[in-house]
Amino acid sequence: MDYDTIGFGGTGYRYNEPPTPIKAGYSVNRGLDEKGLGITINATPIEKLIGELSYNEIKTHNKEQGVVEEIIKLTSHVNENFELIGGIERLIEQGIEPGIEEKKQTKPNIDITYNFTSFYVEAGYEHNFITDNLNNYYEQTIALSIGKPPQFVFSVQYERRNRVIEYLNDEKDWPLAELSIDLTERHNLRIRVGAEKGGLVCSGGVCRYEEPFKGVKVVFTTIF
Numbered sequence: 001m002d003y004d005t006i007g008f009g010g011t012g013y014r015y016n017e018p019p020t021p022i023k024a025g026y027s028v029n030r031g032l033d034e035k036g037l038g039i040t041i042n043a044t045p046i047e048k049l050i051g052e053l054s055y056n057e058i059k060t061h062n063k064e065q066g067v068v069e070e071i072i073k074l075t076s077h078v079n080e081n082f083e084l085i086g087g088i089e090r091l092i093e094q095g096i097e098p099g100i101e102e103k104k105q106t107k108p109n110i111d112i113t114y115n116f117t118s119f120y121v122e123a124g125y126e127h128n129f130i131t132d133n134l135n136n137y138y139e140q141t142i143a144l145s146i147g148k149p150p151q152f153v154f155s156v157q158y159e160r161r162n163r164v165i166e167y168l169n170d171e172k173d174w175p176l177a178e179l180s181i182d183l184t185e186r187h188n189l190r191i192r193v194g195a196e197k198g199g200l201v202c203s204g205g206v207c208r209y210e211e212p213f214k215g216v217k218v219v220f221t222t223i224f
Helices: none
Strands: 034-046 049-059 066-079 082-094 102-115 120-132 136-148 152-161 173-182 187-196 199-203 206-210 213-222
Antiparallel strands (some): 034 049, 066 082, 102 120, 120 136, 152 173, 173 187, 187 213, 199 206
């Protein structure tokens, strides 16, 4: 990919969102100044085991800003109802967050899903080692979900940082519970109770800063 003029809307709001090769959703200049690539290799070395190697990068043309992403993932279908996923993700950010020249994240993770036919249970754990030009710390996330598609999904999550980082916020624990209910095929209700860490959130090539939050959120979505 090589973009320098397709991002419409100036330096703020964009009318279009060019695709990003970074699976974590990062973008640099959203179509105004981006050059990158994405390479993924999948293999099945033995039955019921799928391996994935992925290298993705996106940078400005002068290489002063950018993100490099490296992923190793193994997926095992133990049987038709049991799925086990484990891997390591590595992100290297350069000039993405204000005041942070370079930030490196290394995330070992594991996810287990079991389908009981009428409902499923999913559990996951992630340990994120983070190093930047200001600090060296880690964050842990454990999550559990119970769902009965298409009726509802109930999730609980606990995220913690091993120490307080002042320039981020003064908190280091974020418990959260969420209930998502499909009222109809076109209407969804989500209720979130607890705390959200906030910070830089990226999805689909769009990055934004979210403020930390404590309390209750209710979101009603209608699809026309």
